[in-house]
Amino acid sequence: xxxxxxxxxxxxxxxxxxxxxxxxxxxxxxxxxxxxxxxxxxxxxxxxxxxxxxxxxxxxxxxxxxxxxxxxxxxxxxxxxxxxxxxxxxxxxxxxxxxxxxxxxxxxxxxxxxxxxxxxxxxxxxxxxxxxxxxxxxxxxxxxxxxxxxxxxxxxxxxxxxxxxxxxxxxxxxxxxxxxxxxxxxxxxxxxxxxxxxxxxxxxxxxxxxxxxxxxxxxxxxxxxxxxxxxxxxxxxxxxxxxxxxxxxxxxxxxxxxxxxxxxxxxxxxxxxxxxxxxxxxxxxxxxxxxxxxxxxxxxxxxxxxxxxxxxxxxxxxxxxxxxxxxxxxxxxxxxxxxxxxxxxxxxxx
Amino acid sequence: xxxxxxxxxxxxxxxxxxxxxxxxxxxxxxxxxxxxxxxxxxxxxxxxxxxxxxxxxxxxxxxxxxxxxxxxxxxxxxxxxxxxxxxxxxxxxxxxxxxxxxxxxxxxxxxxxxxxxxxxxxxxxxxxxxxxxxxxxxxxxxxxxxxxxxxxxxxxxxxxxxxxxxxxxxxxxxxxxxxxxxxxxxxxxxxxxxxxxxxxxxxxxxxxxxxxxxxxxxxxxxxxxxxxxxxxxxxxxxxxxxxxxxxxxxxxxxxxxxxxxxxxxxxxxxxxxxxxxxxxxxxxxxxxxxxxxxxxxxxxxxxxxxxxxxxxxxxxxxxxxxxxxxxxxxxxxxxxxxxxxxxxxxxxxx
Numbered sequence: 001x002x003x004x005x006x007x008x009x010x011x012x013x014x015x016x017x018x019x020x021x022x023x024x025x026x027x028x029x030x031x032x033x034x035x036x037x038x039x040x041x042x043x044x045x046x047x048x049x050x051x052x053x054x055x056x057x058x059x060x061x062x063x064x065x066x067x068x069x070x071x072x073x074x075x076x077x078x079x080x081x082x083x084x085x086x087x088x089x090x091x092x093x094x095x096x097x098x099x100x101x102x103x104x105x106x107x108x109x110x111x112x113x114x115x116x117x118x119x120x121x122x123x124x125x126x127x128x129x130x131x132x133x134x135x136x137x138x139x140x141x142x143x144x145x146x147x148x149x150x151x152x153x154x155x156x157x158x159x160x161x162x163x164x165x166x167x168x169x170x171x172x173x174x175x176x177x178x179x180x181x182x183x184x185x186x187x188x189x190x191x192x193x194x195x196x197x198x199x200x201x202x203x204x205x206x207x208x209x210x211x212x213x214x215x216x217x218x219x220x221x222x223x224x225x226x227x228x229x230x231x232x233x234x235x236x237x238x239x240x241x242x243x244x245x246x247x248x249x250x251x252x253x254x255x256x257x258x259x260x261x262x263x264x265x266x267x268x269x270x271x272x273x274x275x276x277x278x279x280x281x282x283x284x285x286x287x288x289x290x291x292x293x294x295x296x297x298x299x300x301x302x303x304x305x306x307x308x309x310x311x312x313x314x315x316x317x318x319x320x321x322x323x324x325x326x327x328x329x330x331x332x333x334x335x336x337x338x339x340x341x342x343x344x345x346x347x348x349x350x
Numbered sequence: 351x352x353x354x355x356x357x358x359x360x361x362x363x364x365x366x367x368x369x370x371x372x373x374x375x376x377x378x379x380x381x382x383x384x385x386x387x388x389x390x391x392x393x394x395x396x397x398x399x400x401x402x403x404x405x406x407x408x409x410x411x412x413x414x415x416x417x418x419x420x421x422x423x424x425x426x427x428x429x430x431x432x433x434x435x436x437x438x439x440x441x442x443x444x445x446x447x448x449x450x451x452x453x454x455x456x457x458x459x460x461x462x463x464x465x466x467x468x469x470x471x472x473x474x475x476x477x478x479x480x481x482x483x484x485x486x487x488x489x490x491x492x493x494x495x496x497x498x499x500x501x502x503x504x505x506x507x508x509x510x511x512x513x514x515x516x517x518x519x520x521x522x523x524x525x526x527x528x529x530x531x532x533x534x535x536x537x538x539x540x541x542x543x544x545x546x547x548x549x550x551x552x553x554x555x556x557x558x559x560x561x562x563x564x565x566x567x568x569x570x571x572x573x574x575x576x577x578x579x580x581x582x583x584x585x586x587x588x589x590x591x592x593x594x595x596x597x598x599x600x601x602x603x604x605x606x607x608x609x610x611x612x613x614x615x616x617x618x619x620x621x622x623x624x625x626x627x628x629x630x631x632x633x634x635x636x637x638x639x640x641x642x643x644x645x646x647x648x649x650x651x652x653x654x655x656x657x658x659x660x661x662x663x664x665x666x667x668x669x670x671x672x673x674x675x676x677x678x679x680x681x682x683x684x685x686x687x688x689x690x691x692x693x694x695x696x697x698x699x700x
Contacts (some may be wrong), residue, residue, distance in 0.1 A: 163640050
């Protein structure tokens with residue numbers, strides 16, 4: 001069967017419909033014609049199932065591949081993913097979200113697709129808003145969202161994108177703000193009171209002991225405790241600090257402090273325990289179930305609070321996810337939309 | 351014994367020398383007086399070995415700690431590390447490089463120190479030039495360089511910094527540049543020739559097969575093969591590309607392409623095989639011994655080529671190292687100084 005290359009389509013006559021469309025499930029019908037996407041045509045051309053003509057001349061695979069890569073941005077990258085999915089036995093329907101992929105055994109026009117696969121080259125920056133927008137679009141029609149990232153050497157990594165519902169069981173420690181119990185020293189707070197130190201650390205996993213008697217807590221922990229009226233913090237001149245004054249001081253060390261505090265407070269308010277994720281190179285490590293320091297559970301999530309205008313560099317994103325998975329955690333990202341929401345990214349084997 | 355707080359020192363009379371200096375090995379002699387660093391004084395004050403006065407008044411631990419944190423930048427952070435080292439049985443000498451640490455059992459003025467420990471708060475940006483400068487200074491006097499990073503919750507992570515000598519055993523594949531064998535398509539190169547594809551992939555681990563007959567290689571691989579006169583690459587109009595023209599095109603996709611190519615070429619020229627480190631979120635994964643694709647060895651290093659003016663954000667640095675260690679690799683960084691050099695960072699238990 002011979003098709004004609006027209007822009008970013010290869011067009012066949014009605015004679016191609018029984019085999020290519022009805023039997024093999026390639027392409028889309030347009031009136032009495034059949035249109036194949038460039039990736040479909042390249043795949044069939046390589047397997048010698050079709051011939052393609054342009055300007056009255058027949059194109060071999062190499063000539064077609066070069067023309068296709070000129071006609072469609074990132075054609076090579078999409079082809080790599082398309083070929084990988086087909087070779088592993090999936091039916092794939094090219095469309096707006098790059099590819100709709102059918103569950104194993106499912107065929108286009110006969111089954112319902114399961115995954116929306118977005119193909120992206122390693123080098124392309126990926127705005128967080130694009131991920132959350134695409135995730136919402138997939139969820140609206142009950143599909144699973146997949147990112148297929150193709151690295152510079154044409155290796156593919158598949159990431160599943162999921163909405164995460166954060167919920168935990170930790171309850172606030174019973175402490176009351178008392179004068180003179182704690183001091184802000186540069187970029188951390190020391191709690192001098194032994195009893196308050198003990199309760200906050202033992203039951204809420206706040207801070208880290210400076211020694212047997214005193215606790216050091218982080219700026220975000222202190223701000224939250226002030227906000228929820230659980231702690232009083234003074235400056236080095238022994239003046240009590242308001243939440244606003246404290247946040248202003250914290251911002252000198254962390255310009256993004258307010259966003260961080262908002263996500264931290266959301267997690268704590270939802271009964272989760274958030275601790276610094278520094279050792280994992282992320283914002284927070286998050287515990288769903290925490291009762292006491294004597295029995296620290298496995299932290300399920302690493303959470304980054306990057307801001308809704310964040311643009312991911314895929315190498316850094318890949319590193320975050322790989323690291324989280326290597327320590328059996330889920331890599332989650334917070335974003336704001338009617339409150340704080342979270343999505344997670346994890347490597348999947350399609 | 352009573353000392354006087356003077357600026358960033360606590361000063362004792364000659365009567366303190368026998369116990370504090372000669373027996374316990376704290377402080378430094380200045381004439382007939384003994385001077386303690388603030389961290390030393392805080393530590394001894396907490397253990398009630400000394401008393402400290404200022405302005406005619408005796409200071410308790412809390413009052414001293416607040417004044418010390420005002421007198422010395424990052425005092426709290428340095429104290430956390432000092433205390434940790436002391437509690438684990440090491441003698442520590444405060445000095446220009448924060449702390450000189452003696453091998454277990456070794457005492458100041460009697461043994462030779464082994465580690466130069468640099469203390470840094472998680473939030474402080476760390477210029478690469480500072481690391482390489484400090485590493486050189488440590489190597490010059492045969493010390494081991496250690497970074498002690500204190501996170502926002504006052505947890506310490508110790509990293510050993512080491513010079514790395516890169517050397518491998520891979521030899522260049524025997525291929526010659528031939529016309530029409532490969533084409534640059536957007537951000538990757540396709541080699542259409544089956545024999546060249548096979549040799550480059552099998553013996554040099556170049557690229558990734560597009561299919562059974564063709565190889566895709568990355569921009570940096572292609573540039574290196576052009577540079578070493580092993581491959582000819584054409585543009586989509588079938589015009590042979592010079593190295594300069596190729597590099598100019600590659601820079602459109604990767605602004606830092608020239609630096610990356612320089613490090614890549616250095617590794618290849620030294621007989622190592624460098625492949626993309628994308629899945630690990632780094633520039634390259636590097637194999638010391640590579641003979642054939644049939645027996646791919648473990649890659650020993652992850653290498654980033656960040657540029658000599660790079661400033662590390664410690665959270666990102668922590669993530670790189672943690673990830674490298676979790677897959678049993680060393681995290682190394684390239685820098686230029688009389689050619690390309692490398693240093694590695696790895697978590698250590700002091």
